[in-house]
Each structure stands twice: as C-alpha cells, then as structure tokens.
Amino acid sequence: MAQAHPTDGMPQLTLDGPVAIIEFCRPTVANRLSPNDLEVLNAHIQTVDQNPEILVLLLKAQGKYFCSGYDIGALGQSSAPSSLYFGQTVDRLEQARPVTVAMIQGGIYGGGTDLALACDFRIGSFDCNMFMPATRLGLHFYPGGLRRYVTRLGIDQAKRLFLTAEKIDASEMLRIGFLTDLVPATELGIKTQALLETLTQMAPIPLLGVKSHLNQIANNDMDFQAIEALVRQSERSEDLLEGARAFKERRPPKFSGR
Structure with a gap:
C-alpha cells in the first residue's frame, strides 16, 4: 500500500x-x-x-x-x-x-x-x-x-x-x-x-466504459459511436476470451484489461 x-x-x-x-x-x-x-x-x-x-x-x-x-x-x-x-x-x-x-x-x-x-x-x-x-x-x-x-x-x-x-x-x-x-x-x-x-474482479474495459456511458446517458449525452466502439473493443479483447474460459472451467477469471 x-x-x-x-x-x-x-x-x-x-x-x-x-x-x-x-x-x-x-x-x-x-x-x-x-x-x-x-x-x-x-x-x-x-x-x-x-x-x-x-x-x-x-x-x-x-x-x-x-x-x-x-x-x-x-x-x-x-x-x-x-x-x-x-x-x-x-x-x-x-x-x-x-x-x-x-x-x-x-x-x-x-x-x-x-x-x-x-x-x-x-x-x-x-x-x-x-x-x-x-x-x-x-x-x-x-x-x-x-x-x-x-x-x-x-x-x-x-x-x-x-x-x-x-x-x-x-x-x-x-x-x-x-x-x-x-x-x-x-x-x-x-x-x-x-x-x-x-x-x-470485473473486466476493466466494460467496467470503466459502462460506468462512463451510463453517466453520459443520465445527462442526455448518449454517444452511440463511442459505445459501439467499446463493444467492438471488448469483443476483441483478451479478457473476453479469459472470461469465457473461466466460466467453462468454473473458476474466477483473471482479467488483464487487454
């Protein structure tokens, strides 16, 4: 610390x-x-x-x-x-x-x-x-x-x-x-x-991205393109593969933010 x-x-x-x-x-x-x-x-x-x-x-x-x-x-x-x-x-x-x-x-x-x-x-x-x-x-x-x-x-x-x-x-x-x-x-x-x-313990890309975009939506400032870009980034991420493996193997995922 x-x-x-x-x-x-x-x-x-x-x-x-x-x-x-x-x-x-x-x-x-x-x-x-x-x-x-x-x-x-x-x-x-x-x-x-x-x-x-x-x-x-x-x-x-x-x-x-x-x-x-x-x-x-x-x-x-x-x-x-x-x-x-x-x-x-x-x-x-x-x-x-x-x-x-x-x-x-x-x-x-x-x-x-x-x-x-x-x-x-x-x-x-x-x-x-x-x-x-x-x-x-x-x-x-x-x-x-x-x-x-x-x-x-x-x-x-x-x-x-x-x-x-x-x-x-x-x-x-x-x-x-x-x-x-x-x-x-x-x-x-x-x-x-x-x-x-x-x-x-959550995957960093969606954790931080969803937090930011929910706040924007609450303020009537929804950026569809930015959200769609993060959807695609998360789909290509190593973390999504790790999340799927962890779910299959019944273990906690180890996310890297990549």
Missing part, C-alpha cells in the same frame, strides 16, 4: 493495488473543504485518473461526519474562489475514470451531499443524516449540483431538499435513492470492502 500524501488535515490519497482511497481529514470541522483542500482533491483525482491500474476510487472520512461541503466562510475572503470552484471539483469527481464509492458515516451536509451524489455507489450507516442548507444560508447552488440532484433523486425530491432545507435520516436517504445501500455502523467497513472486491 502506497501513501501518496501524509496526513496534514488536507484530503489524503492512498493507493492499494486497483483501489485508490481519498480520505477527508478535518473531523473537528465536520470535514468541510477549504479552497486549498479542493486544490489537493483535484490533484488526487488527476493522479488516480492517470494511473491505469486503478479501477475503483473510495471516498471516506475521519470522525463522525462524512463532509459538510464548502467552507463558505472562505467566501468572505477576497482571494477565495467562488463556490463554483467547489462545483467544478465535484464535476471532475463525477467524470473520474474509476468507479467511485462513497462510504458515509454520520452527517453529510451541503456540498458534501453533492460530493456523494457524484459517486457511483453510496453506502451509508444507520447513523447517517443529511440536509442541504444553501437556500437557507442565502447561497444559490452551482449548476452541476442541481443537475445531479434532479437526475439522481428526481425533481420533487430535489425541490424538497433544496427549498426547505429539511434534514432527513438514513432510512429516508435510502428510500429516496440517495443511498444505494444502508447497513449498521459496525458493518459499514465490511460492506464497503465487499463491494470494492466485487468491482475489482
């Missing part, structure tokens, strides 16, 4: 074979993200995207909160970027090459909820809760986040959460589709690890 950055309060990146882990390390301030944190987060995503061995990116956090979003106190500083920069960072996470998983414990608030929505999977524990206070605080939310709320949760739930700033618990988060799975806190790590193992 290779640690790319030491723990210094900023998001920490760890590489572990086909899995990359980004951990939020400011538990005393509910893991809110400052402009400097966002720069580090962008750099981590770039590092992961450029490493072809990484198939899965896990987001996790220290303490009893997952993330409370952008440090809006920074908006009062003349040198601080707009909250649009937070949105651009989350857009980049959504577009990341690997499959993304958010392991959510405790509270998740504001832009932190959008950070999780940008992930492909969101596993939460029963002590989770969330709310979106932007409107109550006087802040108009950025475009990518509004799109994610509507495409992933539906227009009615997006209006409910944005326009009322209602706080909801874990069971309601699961019911409306914010969480993809909900487990007791003692099983959160176990459930997440099982998902990571399942994902890393």
